[in-house]
Structure formats: C-alpha cells, structure tokens
Amino acid sequence: MKSYYWVFPFLLLHINLLKADTSTDESLDANLLLLKTGIGYMVPFPEKCSEILSDYADYASNFTKCSILHARPIRICKNCIEHYMSFHDKYHELLTTVVNGTSCKSVFISRDRLDAILEYHDNIMGIWEKGHCNACYDWKTGQPVLSNETIHFNELFNQTIDCIMKYIVPSSNDSKVVCDNCMQSYIKLDNYYKTLSADAIGVDSICMDIVDSMNTTRSIWSKTLNCCKVRRTPEVVFLVSTGIISLLPILYYLVLRYCSPMRDLPNVLKQSRFKQSILRSLGRSN
Numbered sequence: 001m002k003s004y005y006w007v008f009p010f011l012l013l014h015i016n017l018l019k020a021d022t023s024t025d026e027s028l029d030a031n032l033l034l035l036k037t038g039i040g041y042m043v044p045f046p047e048k049c050s051e052i053l054s055d056y057a058d059y060a061s062n063f064t065k066c067s068i069l070h071a072r073p074i075r076i077c078k079n080c081i082e083h084y085m086s087f088h089d090k091y092h093e094l095l096t097t098v099v100n101g102t103s104c105k106s107v108f109i110s111r112d113r114l115d116a117i118l119e120y121h122d123n124i125m126g127i128w129e130k131g132h133c134n135a136c137y138d139w140k141t142g143q144p145v146l147s148n149e150t151i152h153f154n155e156l157f158n159q160t161i162d163c164i165m166k167y168i169v170p171s172s173n174d175s176k177v178v179c180d181n182c183m184q185s186y187i188k189l190d191n192y193y194k195t196l197s198a199d200a201i202g203v204d205s206i207c208m209d210i211v212d213s214m215n216t217t218r219s220i221w222s223k224t225l226n227c228c229k230v231r232r233t234p235e236v237v238f239l240v241s242t243g244i245i246s247l248l249p250i251l252y253y254l255v256l257r258y259c260s261p262m263r264d265l266p267n268v269l270k271q272s273r274f275k276q277s278i279l280r281s282l283g284r285s286n
Contacts, residue, residue, distance in 0.1 A: 049104035052094050053117075059087035060120050067127055074212035077133035081144055084128055091121055131208035149196060150207065156189040157213050164220065179227035186221055189214075 063083040070079045094117075097104045108117050128134075137144035163182040168175070193214045197205045222228045 045107055046099035046102050046104070048097065048099045049094075049102070049107055052090065052097060052104060053108055056087070056090045056094055056117070059083065059090050060124060063087050063124055073216060074131070074208050076127070076131055077136045077207050077209045081133075081137070084124075084133070085144065087124060132205065133207060133209075135205065136207035136209060150210065153189075153192060153196070153210055153213075156185070156192055157217065160185045160189045160217060164225070168225075175225040175227060178225055183227070186217070186227070189217065 063080055063086075066080040066083045067076045070076050094108065095105045109115070110118065136147065136150045138147045139145075160182060163185045164178055167178040167181045169177070193206075193210070196210070
C-alpha cells in the first residue's frame with residue numbers, strides 16, 4: 001500500500017491544473033463578453049449613442065439605395081432629398097450628443113485608422129455635393145424648398161417632352177412634324193437653361209437633375225429626332241451672307257487697283273516730273 005503513496009502528489013497537481021484551465025476559460029468568456037458589449041472598453045457604450053448610431057446606419061443605407069436607384073436618369077436631388085436630410089441631421093446629432101459626460105463623437109468618430117463611420121459620411125456628402133443638389137432648392141427657411149428656377153425649368157421641360165410625345169410617330173422615321181410643332185418649346189427650354197449659369201455648360205453650378213434632363217432632351221432632339229437639320233437652311237444663308245460681306249472690302253480694293261483711273265496715276269506723275277525737269281534745263285540755258 002505504501003508503494004502507491006507517491007501517486008497522490010501527482011493527482012493533486014493534476015486537479016490544480018484542471019482548476020486553472022477552468023478559470024482560464026471563464027476569463028476568456030468574460031473577455032469575449034466584454035468585446036461583444038463594449039468593444040474593448042471597461043464599460044459598455046451609452047445606450048443613447050448606440051441608438052443614434054443605429055439610426056445613422058439606417059439613413060445611410062436608405063440614401064445609398066435611393067441614389068443607386070435614381071442614378072439613371074439622374075433624379076437623386078429630387079427623389080432622395082428626404083433620405084439625405086435624415087442622414088445629415090442624424091450625423092449632426094451623433095456629433096453633438098453627450099450622455100453622462102460621454103460624447104458620442106468621442107466614442108464612434110476617429111477612433112481608429114479605418115474610421116468607417118466618417119468615411120461613409122464623406123462618401124455620401126461627396127455624391128450630394130458633386131451633383132450640386134443644394135442648387136435645386138431654396139434654403140432660406142432652413143428646410144429644402146424647390147427653387148423658382150427649378151420649378152420653371154421643370155415646367156418647360158415637361159412641356160417640351162409632352163409636345164414630343166404628342167406628335168411623334170413611332171412607326172415613322174419622319175420627324176418633321178415633331179420638329180415643326182415643338183421647335184419653339186425646345187428653343188425656349190434651351191435658352192432658359194443657358195440663363196441658369198454664367199458659363200455655357202453649367203455643369204459646375206447647376207443642379208445635376210437639371211443638367212441631365214437638358215442633356216437628355218438635347219440628345220433626343222438632335223440625334224434621335226434629327227431636328228437640328230431644320231435649322232440648317234437659315235444657318236447656311238447666314239454663313240453665305242457673312243462670307244460675301246467679308247469679301248466686299250477685298251473686291252473693292254481690287255477694283256480700285258485694276259479698273260479705276262488711279263491705275264495710271266504713277267505714269268502721269270512720272271511724265272509731269274520729266275516735263276518739269278526739261279523746262280528747268282531750258283530755262284537755265286536761256
């Protein structure tokens with residue numbers, strides 16, 4: 001029996017090792033729980049901040065979906081304004097909310113190199129600003145209201161498109177009827193569009209919804225309907241008239257050079273000088 005006494009110390013050591021493994025597992029579970037609830041912090045995030053972040057994520061998702069669905073034709077500024085305002089306001093709330101001395105901004109913004117929350121904000125704002133969507137609205141009251149310029153352009157645009165749809169004949173390649181009846185509507189729309197910007201193109205200052213509508217209308221008018229050929233005859237007459245007027249001064253000088261009495265003027269001057277020299281020599285001899 002005494003020969004087995006030496007086994008007991010090893011059994012006690014094994015039991016202690018099992019206890020250590022169990023405590024290690026419990027510590028690991030606690031760390032995992034901490035990572036799940038507090039992302040490595042000793043205390044969980046303020047519940048209010050987490051709610052704001054969740055709403056922010058939803059609004060960012062809604063605007064992203066809306067902007068993709070209205071990318072062609074471009075109607076982001078018009079159809080996604082509510083999603084944009086919700087996203088913009090919620091981000092401002094995330095930056096300014098403080099809970100028990102803890103700022104939501106300090107918890108979620110600029111905490112790591114990835115900075116995903118700020119990156120998504122900048123990307124969405126980049127789309128909105130690149131499209132100059134604010135130019136579609138009047139912001140005097142602090143809330144977006146379609147500007148008078150946008151409303152008037154939309155009226156002219158709808159009139160032009162309605163006119164084209166009224167007179168177009170899909171089964172016929174002859175678009176002369178459309179061109180003749182809708183010419184004034186198109187010219188009025190085109191001229192008004194040019195007044196919306198200081199430059200002729202306007203892509204750097206005009207709301208992208210309007211730019212896309214005008215570009216589409218111009219493409220339909222010139223390429224699909226080929227209505228620009230209707231205006232070629234007056235342009236040809238103008239160019240020919242301009243060319244003739246430009247040639248008149250040249251013709252005038254050619255006529256003077258070869259057809260007028262002034263052509264013999266140099267010879268007359270030479271003869272008169274020769275006679276004067278002879279008379280002078282005769283006068284000296286006398």
